[in-house]
Amino acid sequence: MLNVPSGANNGLTLSEGRKNFKAFGACELSMKKYVRAPKANEI
Incomplete structure (x- = not known):
C-alpha cells in the first residue's frame, strides 16, 4: 500500500x-x- 498511487492525491x-515531508515539510513542494x-505543544 505504501507504493500505490492515490487518485485523491494526484x-x-x-x-x-x-519522503517529501522529511525533505521539505509538506507532501508536495x-x-x-x-x-x-x-505549536510548542506539538513538538
Missing part, C-alpha cells in the same frame, strides 16, 4: 509523501505554503 504514493510551523 498520483502521489504514501512513500513519496513521507507546491503545498508548503499551506503548512504552518508546529
